[in-house]
Amino acid sequence: MTIELIAGAIKAILMILAGLSLSLFLLYFERKGSALIQDRIGSNRATITGLGKRMGMPNLGIINTSIADPIKMFTKEDFIPAGADKFLHTLAPFLSLFPVMITFVVIPFGDTISIAGHHIGLEAANLNSGALYLLATIGLGVYGTALAGWSSNNRWALLGGIRATAQMISYELAMGLAIVSVIMTFGTLNLQEIVRGQGGVWFGFLPRWAIFTQPLAFLLLLVAGAAESKRIPFDLPESESELIQGYFIEYSGGKQAVFMLTDFAEQALVAMLLTTFFLGGWQIPWLMRDGFHLPGGAFLALPALAISLMGVVAFLVKVVLLCMFLGMVRWTLPRFRYDQLMRLGWKGLVPLGLFNVLVTAFVVVATGRVQ
Amino acid sequence: MPPFFFIFLGALAIVSALGVIVQRNPIHSLLALIATLMTVAILFIGEDAVVVGFLQIIVYAGAIMVLFLFVIWLLNLQVETGPTGHLALKFFGSLAAALLATELFFILAPPHLRVKFTHEPAGYGSLASLAGKLFTDYLVAFEVTSVLLLAAVVGSVALARRLPGTDDPRAARKAAS
Amino acid sequence: MIPLTYMMSLSAIIFAIGVAGVIIRRNILVMFMSIELMLNAVNLAFIAIGSRLGSMDGQVIVFFVMTVAAAEAAVGLGIIISIFRNRETVHADDLTLMRW
Numbered sequence: 001m002t003i004e005l006i007a008g009a010i011k012a013i014l015m016i017l018a019g020l021s022l023s024l025f026l027l028y029f030e031r032k033g034s035a036l037i038q039d040r041i042g043s044n045r046a047t048i049t050g051l052g053k054r055m056g057m058p059n060l061g062i063i064n065t066s067i068a069d070p071i072k073m074f075t076k077e078d079f080i081p082a083g084a085d086k087f088l089h090t091l092a093p094f095l096s097l098f099p100v101m102i103t104f105v106v107i108p109f110g111d112t113i114s115i116a117g118h119h120i121g122l123e124a125a126n127l128n129s130g131a132l133y134l135l136a137t138i139g140l141g142v143y144g145t146a147l148a149g150w151s152s153n154n155r156w157a158l159l160g161g162i163r164a165t166a167q168m169i170s171y172e173l174a175m176g177l178a179i180v181s182v183i184m185t186f187g188t189l190n191l192q193e194i195v196r197g198q199g200g201v202w203f204g205f206l207p208r209w210a211i212f213t214q215p216l217a218f219l220l221l222l223v224a225g226a227a228e229s230k231r232i233p234f235d236l237p238e239s240e241s242e243l244i245q246g247y248f249i250e251y252s253g254g255k256q257a258v259f260m261l262t263d264f265a266e267q268a269l270v271a272m273l274l275t276t277f278f279l280g281g282w283q284i285p286w287l288m289r290d291g292f293h294l295p296g297g298a299f300l301a302l303p304a305l306a307i308s309l310m311g312v313v314a315f316l317v318k319v320v321l322l323c324m325f326l327g328m329v330r331w332t333l334p335r336f337r338y339d340q341l342m343r344l345g346w347k348g349l350v351p352l353g354l355f356n357v358l359v360t361a362f363v364v365v366a367t368g369r370v371q
Numbered sequence: 372m373p374p375f376f377f378i379f380l381g382a383l384a385i386v387s388a389l390g391v392i393v394q395r396n397p398i399h400s401l402l403a404l405i406a407t408l409m410t411v412a413i414l415f416i417g418e419d420a421v422v423v424g425f426l427q428i429i430v431y432a433g434a435i436m437v438l439f440l441f442v443i444w445l446l447n448l449q450v451e452t453g454p455t456g457h458l459a460l461k462f463f464g465s466l467a468a469a470l471l472a473t474e475l476f477f478i479l480a481p482p483h484l485r486v487k488f489t490h491e492p493a494g495y496g497s498l499a500s501l502a503g504k505l506f507t508d509y510l511v512a513f514e515v516t517s518v519l520l521l522a523a524v525v526g527s528v529a530l531a532r533r534l535p536g537t538d539d540p541r542a543a544r545k546a547a548s
Numbered sequence: 549m550i551p552l553t554y555m556m557s558l559s560a561i562i563f564a565i566g567v568a569g570v571i572i573r574r575n576i577l578v579m580f581m582s583i584e585l586m587l588n589a590v591n592l593a594f595i596a597i598g599s600r601l602g603s604m605d606g607q608v609i610v611f612f613v614m615t616v617a618a619a620e621a622a623v624g625l626g627i628i629i630s631i632f633r634n635r636e637t638v639h640a641d642d643l644t645l646m647r648w
Contacts, residue, residue, distance in 0.1 A: 377554065384562060391578070391585060397577055404585065408588060415595050415610075418596060419599050420595045420607050426611065426614065430615075431588075431614060431617070434618070439577070442577065446629070448577065460571070464568055464572045465568055465572065468567045468568035468571070471560075471563075472560050472561050472563070476556070479557075480552075484556070486601065488600050491599060492602055495602065496599075501607055501608065501611070503604075504607075504608045509608050516616070519615070520615065523619035523620075523623050524622070526622075527622040527626035531629045533633075
């Protein structure tokens with residue numbers, strides 16, 4: 001009992017640290033990746049006592065984005081604008097960060113490993129209603145942005161806050177419908193079981209990932225997830241050319257850092273959700289519990305611990321690739337207008353989601369998956 | 372659920388409920404209500420009603436309270452300043468509420484409440500058993516609820532929309548010019 | 549299991565706080581929030597007794613109460629917005645048009 005408690009605590013801390021380091025990586029990718037896409041160099045000036053330059057290495061800007069920028073943000077003056085609601089203004093960034101951080105703990109990042117006779121499932125909290133927990137915490141993410149916009153005593157922040165709230169609650173519905181389709185396909189709310197159900201192959205070579213049975217739901221979750229995390233093309237709440245910073249105009253220093261952290265962490269969370277539900281989570285194609293069963297008939301035996309660790313690495317690779325994809329979309333597409341955004345959410349995605357749920361229900365009953 | 376956990380959650384629920392009715396700023400009242408809803412949802416989960424607990428967070432704390440927030444914004448409700456008066460009302464109101472609580476406690480406490488305790492069946496509180504009950508014993512109520520929700524949507528849109536040309540200042544100016 | 553007395557007394561206290569809110573506060577929105585408090589107290593009582601009886605009926609009733617509360621919140625807030633548009637106030641003491 002205590003072993004499980006300690007293991008659970010360690011896994012939870014690991015997952016939150018993973019979320020934070022993914023956010024740091026995404027910050028770097030925002031700077032350097034966007035620079036590459038936009039045919040410029042990006043930041044490459046900060047060094048630690050000129051060490052790299054003396055050794056002849058090119059400056060990749062890692063120190064700039066990962067060390068100098070956070071230090072700068074946390075040491076700036078932290079002020080609250082006059083007339084603002086002090087309590088809400090201080091509460092809002094952390095209210096925004098909290099639901100994102102606690103969602104990381106239910107995402108499975110590996111299969112069960114056994115260390116010294118104890119079987120430890122590689123997810124911090126094996127909830128039997130993991131998918132419901134996901135929907136609940138995603139729904140709570142609205143309050144941070146809403147209260148940030150309201151409590152700043154600034155009309156541009158209020159506009160950004162209202163737009164953000166309306167956008168988030170509209171696209172939450174589409175996300176829920178996409179997740180419900182996957183739940184119906186696998187017949188369980190437990191995220192680890194959904195990932196386990198994506199093992200195995202069809203026709204001898206196609207891995208049983210849900211993206212092949214639910215392509216429409218994958219697209220829905222991709223679009224709705226991008227809208228939930230307020231990424232371009234859905235970044236109207238923080239449209240940099242219109243509202244300067246949108247709902248977090250009046251935030252500086254550490255609180256702005258927390259908001260940006262929430263932004264990147266939510267992007268990482270959406271990537272993790274897509275991976276878990278559609279891309280097989282920690283499953284590597286053709287890798288079963290005892291080794292590789294390649295389509296040609298070859299078999300490669302591997303120890304169980306190596307298989308589990310390869311699963312963890314596969315999960316990370318998938319998440320990073322999806323994050324990079326979301327980042328590339330950000331630097332390519334222009335922003336939606338507000339009415340286009342609302343129309344897409346309510347008149348486009350929700351009917352598609354309902355249609356998807358209907359078709360999935362028919363297929364599930366017809367193939368006899370239901371008792 | 373260990374007793375100390377329940378006492379902590381119960382105290383939190385009572386304090387946030389008091390916060391709802393005491394606060395002068397409507398948004399602070401709303402936040403206190405959200406805290407109460409989350410605490411009650413955790414109590415639901417502790418009583419093995421897992422799906423209903425999560426539904427409480429998704430529906431109540433995640434959607435209905437956002438609706439309240441939007442209305443507070445729309446009406447631009449400010450902090451209520453100034454002396455509020457009605458001291459006699461407040462005193463007798465609190466007294467009546469306290470009397471109600473005592474009366475409820477005496478009616479609903481187990482010596483009076485004839486509840487025969489049995490065990491919980493397997494799969495209690497899971498989505499499968501909830502859906503099983505909903506679609507067999509309570510099917511009519513389920514279907515009627517869907518009609519009720521449709522009526523609520525149509526009704527709220529009809530109530531809250533602006534009739535063209537009546538009280539929208541911009542529309543009035545456009546009609547005048 | 550937590551003794552039923554504790555759960556029911558918590559439910560009774562929250563219900564009474566909701567009643568006090570409706571009586572004491574004169575802001576219509578806060579009165580509405582107190583009504584939601586009362587609904588939640590009743591939900592808690594249903595779940596507590598349901599889980600001790602081992603019956604899923606309590607949870608189904610809570611499901612329906614939640615749905616009806618959502619519908620009622622939408623329509624009630626629509627009414628409040630209409631009142632605000634016509635009377636420019638949400639203070640219950642100012643709505644005295646139909647008084648004797």
